[in-house]
Amino acid sequence: MDAIFIFEQLLNGLGYGLMLFLLAAGLTLVFGIMDTMNLAHGSLYMAGAYIAAKVHEASGSFVGAVAVAIALTVLVAAVVEVLVIRRLYARDHLAQVLATFGLILIADDAVRAIWGPSPILAPTPAALAGPVQLLPELPYPAYRLVLLGAGLAVAVGLYVLVNHTRTGMLVRAGASNRVMAEYMGVRVGRVFSFVFALGAALAALAGALMGPIGAVQIGMGEAILIPALVVIVIGGIGSVRGAFVAALLVGLVDTAGRAFLPPALRAVLPPSLAADLGPALAGIAMYVLMAAVLAFKPAGLFPARA
Amino acid sequence: MPMLKRAALAAALCTAFAAQAADSVKVGIALDISGPFAALGAESRDGFDLAIEKLGGKLGGLPAEVVKTDFGGSPEQAVQLVQRYLQREKIDFFTGPIASNSALAVGPALFAAKVPFISSNPGPSPYAGKQCNPYFFGQYQNDTYDEAAGKLANEKGYKNMVIVAPNYPAGKDHLNGFKRLYKGALKDEIYTKVGQIDYAAEIAQIRAAKPDAVFFFLPGAMGINFVKQFVGGGLKDIPLVAPGFSADQDVIQAVGEPMLGLYNTAHWTHDLQIPANAEFVAAFRKKYDGRYPTVYAAMAYDTIMAIDAAVRDVGGRIEDRAAVAAALAKPSFQSVRGEFAYGRNHYPVQNYYLRVVDKDAEGKLTNKLVGTVLEKHQDAYVGECGM
Numbered sequence: 001m002d003a004i005f006i007f008e009q010l011l012n013g014l015g016y017g018l019m020l021f022l023l024a025a026g027l028t029l030v031f032g033i034m035d036t037m038n039l040a041h042g043s044l045y046m047a048g049a050y051i052a053a054k055v056h057e058a059s060g061s062f063v064g065a066v067a068v069a070i071a072l073t074v075l076v077a078a079v080v081e082v083l084v085i086r087r088l089y090a091r092d093h094l095a096q097v098l099a100t101f102g103l104i105l106i107a108d109d110a111v112r113a114i115w116g117p118s119p120i121l122a123p124t125p126a127a128l129a130g131p132v133q134l135l136p137e138l139p140y141p142a143y144r145l146v147l148l149g150a151g152l153a154v155a156v157g158l159y160v161l162v163n164h165t166r167t168g169m170l171v172r173a174g175a176s177n178r179v180m181a182e183y184m185g186v187r188v189g190r191v192f193s194f195v196f197a198l199g200a201a202l203a204a205l206a207g208a209l210m211g212p213i214g215a216v217q218i219g220m221g222e223a224i225l226i227p228a229l230v231v232i233v234i235g236g237i238g239s240v241r242g243a244f245v246a247a248l249l250v251g252l253v254d255t256a257g258r259a260f261l262p263p264a265l266r267a268v269l270p271p272s273l274a275a276d277l278g279p280a281l282a283g284i285a286m287y288v289l290m291a292a293v294l295a296f297k298p299a300g301l302f303p304a305r306a
Numbered sequence: 307m308p309m310l311k312r313a314a315l316a317a318a319l320c321t322a323f324a325a326q327a328a329d330s331v332k333v334g335i336a337l338d339i340s341g342p343f344a345a346l347g348a349e350s351r352d353g354f355d356l357a358i359e360k361l362g363g364k365l366g367g368l369p370a371e372v373v374k375t376d377f378g379g380s381p382e383q384a385v386q387l388v389q390r391y392l393q394r395e396k397i398d399f400f401t402g403p404i405a406s407n408s409a410l411a412v413g414p415a416l417f418a419a420k421v422p423f424i425s426s427n428p429g430p431s432p433y434a435g436k437q438c439n440p441y442f443f444g445q446y447q448n449d450t451y452d453e454a455a456g457k458l459a460n461e462k463g464y465k466n467m468v469i470v471a472p473n474y475p476a477g478k479d480h481l482n483g484f485k486r487l488y489k490g491a492l493k494d495e496i497y498t499k500v501g502q503i504d505y506a507a508e509i510a511q512i513r514a515a516k517p518d519a520v521f522f523f524l525p526g527a528m529g530i531n532f533v534k535q536f537v538g539g540g541l542k543d544i545p546l547v548a549p550g551f552s553a554d555q556d557v558i559q560a561v562g563e564p565m566l567g568l569y570n571t572a573h574w575t576h577d578l579q580i581p582a583n584a585e586f587v588a589a590f591r592k593k594y595d596g597r598y599p600t601v602y603a604a605m606a607y608d609t610i611m612a613i614d615a616a617v618r619d620v621g622g623r624i625e626d627r628a629a630v631a632a633a634l635a636k637p638s639f640q641s642v643r644g645e646f647a648y649g650r651n652h653y654p655v656q657n658y659y660l661r662v663v664d665k666d667a668e669g670k671l672t673n674k675l676v677g678t679v680l681e682k683h684q685d686a687y688v689g690e691c692g693m
Contacts, residue, residue: 002514004514005514008513009507009510015506016504119344119345119527121560124538130537130538130540131538131539131540133540139539140539140540141506141535141538141539142538143538144538210503213531213534213538214531215503215527215530217344217527218340218344219340219341255507258498259507259508259510263511278497279497279498279499283499
């Protein structure tokens with residue numbers, strides 16, 4: 001196990017973590033600020049992936065496809081916010097979970113009706129399909145480097161937006177104490193709509209970017225929603241900074257579990273037992289991380305409401 | 307004693323009814339139209355539909371009623387679906403699931419009800435060995451594809467290999483099968499999550515291991531992602547060897563050029579020169595916009611043909627389950643794979659072929675038959691079957 005191997009796995013973990021961050025940032029804002037549990041967040045991710053794949057195939061422009069995917073997904077999210085989500089703000093979490101779970105079912109069936117039940121294939125942009133010689137010994141997929149860059153750019157953008165703009169101040173005010181913010185004259189309803197649209201845009205971006213390295217299929221949103229929820233729980237609900245740190249942690253722990261755990265177990269256990277145990281343990285590594293964090297910090301690493 | 311008379315009459319009527327031919331045949335199909343094996347399930351469905359259409363909606367001369375339901379690849383849902391099929395629909399035959407874990411989950415209820423389960427794909431090892439059952443019929447045993455691939459790897463002279471499969475029953479069967487005939491050394495044996503989309507960690511392991519070749523069993527979307535990322539990661543100089551499932555038409559279509567020259571093994575290929583096969587491939591390409599069938603479509607087609615032949619062989623008396631099972635065990639139909647016979651565990655003794663991904667006359671990427679790897683090959687578990 002040499003340094004290059006470890007470095008490559010580090011990059012893989014960072015890449016996965018940044019994608020989780022795009023999804024979790026939107027989720028944590030919606031949950032933290034609006035106190036609304038939106039399970040259908042994964043469906044927005046799926047919508048972004050499908051639209052980007054189809055537009056990319058039809059137009060040949062990947063950047064254009066990502067832009068169209070974000071725009072259309074935000075539009076859909078805005079309609080859903082007006083029709084459904086807005087009515088849920090004042091209801092309890094159970095009603096929110098039930099209603100947004102219903103949205104998942106509707107979204108899955110809508111995708112089935114529009115694009116059919118089989119997975120569709122999102123092509124990697126031709127210029128980025130091959131490897132880049134990162135180090136003499138390490139060719140790395142060019143597309144994954146783009147993902148890393150995009151994830152970092154969004155993280156920086158969100159940091160500036162939340163911490164150094166007036167809008168961000170309102171968002172933070174809403175997250176830390178909604179009632180007080182209302183008394184101080186913040187139009188919380190408008191902030192809510194903005195945050196929801198922002199979350200949708202981030203989810204669509206994540207979906208559009210993940211499409212080319214994964215299969216675009218029905219149910220992809222639910223599959224990634226679970227790690228995203230783990231991320232916001234670890235990071236502290238409502239905190240973008242927490243989501244960032246937690247997403248990187250989860251990405252690294254998950255990748256490390258898959259890369260290092262099986263060989264390590266093989267060194268100490270009989271091969272057949274190691275072959276059974278390794279993948280199983282790697283699969284639960286991120287939940288172990290969550291349990292460990294919650295044991296010491298029950299409100300997550302960076303709780304938004306002190 | 308009118309009571310007794312009536313009872314005797316009823317009994318006589320019952321036996322008369324039982325001996326009579328049924329008036330229709332009901333086939334329950336559990337489909338993987340969504341979930342991890344969605345693309346393969348859709349291929350199966352197309353194969354079933356084509357066969358039923360070809361038979362004019364009849365099986366063994368009786369009107370056929372086919373119930374098809376998607377269960378999303380989840381064994382739990384498959385179990386619920388089979389309960390419904392058995393209790394409410396009262397099916398006569400069962401087939402459909404793609405994955406071995408679903409096949410293993412639904413088997414016990416079907417066997418208890420003596421409903422023949424003709425697998426249209428999975429060939430899990432338990433049903434070939436200790437848990438073999440008169441009401442189960444396989445198309446191939448999971449390991450056999452990989453035994454052929456193992457033999458191929460020896461012939462190619464690969465000394466060090468990394469082998470990859472998803473962590474579920476079929477994945478273990480496939481890797482065990484490969485190891486059974488492969489004589490070189492294993493650098494690493496990697497199990498991945500079912501439905502995994504990101505293989506970066508595994509590809510880094512392969513790069514570090516520097517093997518002569520990589521053997522991978524990753525059906526459907528998993529294989530698509532793996533090969534795309536393998537090539538994207540700059541490993542295209544390492545040859546890939548695979549059982550046919552990782553290099554079937556669905557994967558070829560989705561991955562494109564990087565698949566060219568990939569050797570894979572299967573018990574059927576679309577250019578196998580057999581009349582029944584030529585007819586099937588031509589009909590399939592006509593019905594489905596010129597696309598080549600995959601092995602899943604071929605097996606689904608064969609499954610319906612097997613049911614058709616069995617119903618005819620028992621003269622339509624499908625209530626006699628033991629007779630139906632006996633008829634299924636002696637297939638009298640023209641299989642698209644050519645001639646085969648069942649071993650006593652109801653798994654076929656058949657040929658396994660080598661295919662290579664190449665271009666056809668129109669420049670389309672597809673598998674081409676290279677030769678026969680294993681002749682009249684039987685699975686390794688038949689000895690454990692007490693049937």
